[in-house]
Amino acid sequence: VRIDKAGYKHFMAKEIAEQPVVLADALRHYTRSGALNLPDGLDFTGIERITMVACGTAYYACLVAKYWFEQIARLPVEVDVASEFRYREPPIPGGTASLFVSQSGETADTLAALRYCRDKADRVWSLVNVPTSSIAREADLALPILAGVEVSVASTKAFTNQLLLLALMALKAASQRGHLDAAGLAQALDDMRRLPGLMNQVLTNEARIERLGDRLAEAQDVLFLGRGALYPLALEGALKLKELSYIHAEGYASGELKHGPIALIDRNVPVVVFAPHDGLFEKTVSNMQEVMARHGQVILVTDPEGARLAQEGTAATLILPEAPSLLAPILYAVPAQLLAYHTAVAKGTDVDQPRNLAKSVTVE
Numbered sequence: 001v002r003i004d005k006a007g008y009k010h011f012m013a014k015e016i017a018e019q020p021v022v023l024a025d026a027l028r029h030y031t032r033s034g035a036l037n038l039p040d041g042l043d044f045t046g047i048e049r050i051t052m053v054a055c056g057t058a059y060y061a062c063l064v065a066k067y068w069f070e071q072i073a074r075l076p077v078e079v080d081v082a083s084e085f086r087y088r089e090p091p092i093p094g095g096t097a098s099l100f101v102s103q104s105g106e107t108a109d110t111l112a113a114l115r116y117c118r119d120k121a122d123r124v125w126s127l128v129n130v131p132t133s134s135i136a137r138e139a140d141l142a143l144p145i146l147a148g149v150e151v152s153v154a155s156t157k158a159f160t161n162q163l164l165l166l167a168l169m170a171l172k173a174a175s176q177r178g179h180l181d182a183a184g185l186a187q188a189l190d191d192m193r194r195l196p197g198l199m200n201q202v203l204t205n206e207a208r209i210e211r212l213g214d215r216l217a218e219a220q221d222v223l224f225l226g227r228g229a230l231y232p233l234a235l236e237g238a239l240k241l242k243e244l245s246y247i248h249a250e251g252y253a254s255g256e257l258k259h260g261p262i263a264l265i266d267r268n269v270p271v272v273v274f275a276p277h278d279g280l281f282e283k284t285v286s287n288m289q290e291v292m293a294r295h296g297q298v299i300l301v302t303d304p305e306g307a308r309l310a311q312e313g314t315a316a317t318l319i320l321p322e323a324p325s326l327l328a329p330i331l332y333a334v335p336a337q338l339l340a341y342h343t344a345v346a347k348g349t350d351v352d353q354p355r356n357l358a359k360s361v362t363v364e
């Protein structure tokens with residue numbers, strides 16, 4: 001199949017815009033009339049912990065999943081980057097399921113980590129976008145994320161579909177382990193069906209994010225902050241910005257602000273804060289106020305209630321639709337991607353093929 005930009009300026013823009021559609025496709029495939037439709041081989045019986053291994057953006061998807069599995073399924077999760085995992089040769093106790101997440105399914109370090117676990121872990125599962133890939137073939141069970149071909153070096157729709165699958169897996173684990181009853185599961189799946197529509201609403205706000213990108217393009221350094229399952233989104237926002245626009249960016253857990261990055265804050269440092277109005281909102285807002293007291297330029301990304309309570313004094317507030325907390329990390333991926341995209345476009349960098357980067361890292 002010939003893949004073209006379908007009228008978009010870049011593959012990345014096209015792939016960002018495709019997210020509601022490919023999310024809906026994957027949801028249809030992996031659910032059936034209010035229930036999960038995941039393969040039987042994805043069985044959490046006898047599993048006491050999960051080890052997740054990946055690189056780059058896929059690694060951040062795993063970090064989000066850790067919050068979900070631990071909170072919803074009460075299942076401990078360890079997450080590691082593949083290049084560290086493979087050489088550390090960690091012990092793999094009985095009762096471990098290992099999960100390897102990779103868009104391409106060919107990342108050399110992730111594949112080596114999978115091979116390390118092959119004869120040690122109780123289960124060897126993979127989550128891939130390319131079902132014929134090595135990481136798919138060498139796992140006991142490979143779940144395709146069904147995002148369609150991703151061309152842009154920076155991963156976008158693969159990330160959100162990885163998150164969707166990881167959320168569905170966490171719901172299955174929660175059900176099997178007795179932490180979620182049928183009604184709770186049906187409710188969570190109902191919520192998930194709202195996701196493509198919510199994402200479309202965020203995408204209609206793109207012009208506003210484009211103007212913020214013009215402003216970020218002037219910056220030398222940008223900080224991203226988040227808490228809980230939004231912390232990995234801060235990491236992903238910073239990764240995207242640095243790879244596409246070559247602006248130095250760091251993602252931090254909001255609570256770590258005072259253990260270092262606050263020293264960087266002055267009126268020239270934009271700070272992007274991901275803060276939906278959830279149980280951690282007030283904590284994040286108090287960190288945000290510490291930034292504003294030092295004249296940092298806060299770009300608050302929140303929902304209507306969060307904006308009502310905390311937008312005063314921010315340089316800009318981006319209002320996303322109110323969403324169930326399970327969905328927030330998936331929804332907040334979109335402004336993270338669009339901010340990086342529009343900053344890069346404003347700077348005139350090569351968005352789809354940033355310097356020094358490769359889509360698939362098949363050598364060490």
Ligand code: G6P
Pocket residue numbers: 055056057058101102103104105106107110153154155357358359360361
């Ligand atoms: C490269 C790409 C990233 C990707 C990472 C992991 O660095 O530029 O977009 O997240 O590899 O790739 P994988 O195919 O294993 O998900």
